Each structure stands twice: as structure tokens, then as C-alpha cells.
Amino acid sequence: MIGWLRAPASETQITHAQRLWLYVFAVIVMLLLVTPTLIVIPMSFSDSQYLEFPPQDWSTRWYQNYFGSPEWMKATVTSLQAAALTMLVATPIGVLAAYGLHASQVPFIRVTFILLITPMMVPVVLIAIGAFYAYVKLQILYTMMGLVLAHTLLAIPLVVIVTGSALKSYDMTQEHAARSLGAPRWKAFLTITLPQIRFAVVTSALLAFLTSFDEVVIAMFVSGGDNSTLTRNMFNALRDQIDPTIAAISTIMVGVTTVMMALAILFGRQGRGG
Numbered sequence: 001m002i003g004w005l006r007a008p009a010s011e012t013q014i015t016h017a018q019r020l021w022l023y024v025f026a027v028i029v030m031l032l033l034v035t036p037t038l039i040v041i042p043m044s045f046s047d048s049q050y051l052e053f054p055p056q057d058w059s060t061r062w063y064q065n066y067f068g069s070p071e072w073m074k075a076t077v078t079s080l081q082a083a084a085l086t087m088l089v090a091t092p093i094g095v096l097a098a099y100g101l102h103a104s105q106v107p108f109i110r111v112t113f114i115l116l117i118t119p120m121m122v123p124v125v126l127i128a129i130g131a132f133y134a135y136v137k138l139q140i141l142y143t144m145m146g147l148v149l150a151h152t153l154l155a156i157p158l159v160v161i162v163t164g165s166a167l168k169s170y171d172m173t174q175e176h177a178a179r180s181l182g183a184p185r186w187k188a189f190l191t192i193t194l195p196q197i198r199f200a201v202v203t204s205a206l207l208a209f210l211t212s213f214d215e216v217v218i219a220m221f222v223s224g225g226d227n228s229t230l231t232r233n234m235f236n237a238l239r240d241q242i243d244p245t246i247a248a249i250s251t252i253m254v255g256v257t258t259v260m261m262a263l264a265i266l267f268g269r270q271g272r273g274g
Contacts, residue, residue, distance in 0.1 A: 037254055044247035051244055062248040072233065072249070078223070079213055079230040082144065086151040086212035091205045093152070094159025099189065101160070102167040113164075117157040127153065128221040135222055142224040150218045155208035162207065166200030167193075206264040210257060 039053055044062055046055035066072050101113050119127060131150045132141065140146040170193065178188040194201070216231035223229045230249065237243045 040247050040250045040254070043244070044251040046244060046247075048244065051242055051247060062244045065245045066248050066252075069245075072230070072245070074226075075228055075230040075233045078144075078227055082147050082151060082223075082229060083209045083213040085144070085148045086155050087205050087209040089148060090152045090155035090159055090208040090211075091201065094156045094204060094208070095163050095194075095201055097156070098160045098163035098167060099193070102164060103172065113160070116160050119153050120157045124154070124215075124217045128218040131218060132221040141222060142227055144227050147219065147223050147227060147229070148212075150222050151212035151215060152208075154215065154218070155211040158207045158211060159204040162204045163197065163200050166197040170196055203264045206260050210260050210264075214253070214257060 042055055043051055043053050045058050045060065046052045047057035047059035047061060048055065097116055101109055101116075127150070131146070131153075135141040135143075135146045138146075140149075172193075174196075175188045175192045178192045179185060183191070214231065216229075216235055219229040219232040220235060223232050230253075234246050234249060237246055
């Protein structure tokens with residue numbers, strides 16, 4: 001242990017002992033962020049009619065209530081469908097946009113990048129209000145198409161940023177060589193460039209899926225009826241009554257999100273290693 005504290009923490013001469021305060025601070029921050037989430041897990045196994053921590057009696061009744069409810073199941077299917085469609089739409093658009101930004105020599109191309117990531121800078125509620133009024137005019141309010149379009153708007157900036165970062169470390173001379181040998185630009189991209197940034201593309205796709213699956217603000221405005229999402233129903237249930245089923249659903253969503261994020265990190269590391 002003492003040897004580890006004296007060892008360099010990086011390429012500099014700073015040791016782990018000198019960074020000990022930073023490690024302690026990081027652990028405290030992680031505990032503050034993770035603890036509320038972990039509390040939900042035991043609450044979901046409570047037998048009480050109300051949210052209770054710690055549980056006095058243990059039961060899986062709220063999981064049974066969730067999986068046995070047609071309303072919750074329909075909302076879950078809607079969320080999964082919207083997330084999958086968002087991933088399929090946002091990923092190719094974002095990848096092509098990132099490629100265009102990287103390869104283009106047009107002056108002031110950075111302005112386009114700023115426009116593409118604007119949804120990350122604008123409060124989500126403003127986007128939701130704008131989408132609501134636009135959808136009323138277009139008559140696509142409470143439709144799957146409208147929900148996917150709104151979620152795609154949020155997911156594209158993530159795809160552009162992740163893919164753009166991968167392209168910065170990619171040697172474009174390989175694609176130029178293929179094009180000099182007669183390959184069209186689209187074929188050179190598909191056969192040379194895309195395989196080498198595939199891990200970033202997969203990571204982007206997973207993040208796009210999670211962006212849609214976990215989103216609630218826009219869903220409150222543009223989803224409803226037969227296309228009500230799981231997060232929207234959860235919010236409404238919390239507003240109307242304290243239903244412990246929400247704790248069970250939250251635990252499942254935490255599990256899904258954790259797995260997806262782990263996959264995104266895994267693919268990201270493989271991409272950097274490749």
C-alpha cells in the first residue's frame with residue numbers, strides 16, 4: 001500500500017499520495033450520485049403499499065404488478081420501439097454529419113457543428129414546447145413518428161461528437177488512396193473509413209438508444225394515448241399516487257441503462273485500442 005502511494009500517478013512525478021485528496025473527493029461525489037439510485041433497488045422489493053426504506057418485509061409483488069399490467073407493458077414496448085427507431089435514424093445522420101464536418105474544407109464549417117449540437121445547449125423544455133406546437137400544426141402529435149423525430153433531435157449531437165472524436169484520430173490518407181485508385185467517395189467511406197471507426201459508431205448508437213429510452217420531458221409533451229412512453233407513465237404515476245411499482249420499473253431501467261453504458265464504454269475502449 002505504501003509503495004503504491006509513492007508510485008507515480010502519471011507520466012509526471014506526481015505520486016498517488018499527492019493525489020489522495022482527489023481520490024477521496026471523487027469517491028464522495030460518486031457516493032452522492034449513486035446512493036439515491038441504489039436506495040431505489042431495495043425499495044422495489046418491499047411488500048409495503050408505500051415506498052419504504054429500508055423494507056420491513058421483502059417481496060417481488062411490484063415486479064409482478066409491472067409485468068402483469070397491460071398498461072405498463074404497452075408503455076415499455078412504446079419506449080423500446082421509440083429508442084430503437086431513434087437509434088436507427090440518429091446514428092446514420094450523425095455519422096454522416098460528423099464525416100462531412102471532418103472532411104469538408106468549406107470556410108466557417110464550425111458554424112454547422114455549433115448548429116448540430118444546439119439541442120444540447122438549449123433547455124429541453126424549450127425544445128419540447130416548440131415540438132408540441134409544431135406537431136399540432138403538422139398533425140403528428142402523440143404519434144410514434146413525432147416522438148422519434150424529437151428524440152432524434154436530442155440524439156444526433158451525441159452521435160456527432162462521439163464519431164467526430166474518432167475521425168480526428170483517423171488517417172484520411174487511407175481513404176484518399178482508395179479514391180485515387182478509382183473508388184467512389186461513398187464506397188471508400190463504407191469500405192475503408194467506416195470499418196475503422198465502427199466502435200465509435202456502435203457507441204454512438206447505444207447512446208442514441210439511451211437518450212430516447214430515458215427521456216421524459218419531451219415525452220410529456222409529444223407522447224400520449226396509445227404512444228405513451230414508460231417514463232411519461234412513471235411521471236404521471238408519481239404525480240397522481242405513490243405506487244411502489246415505479247421503484248421496480250426504476251430498478252429495471254437502471255439495469256438496462258447500466259448494461260448499455262457498459263457496452264458503450266467497452267466499444268469505446270476497443271475503438272481506442274484498435
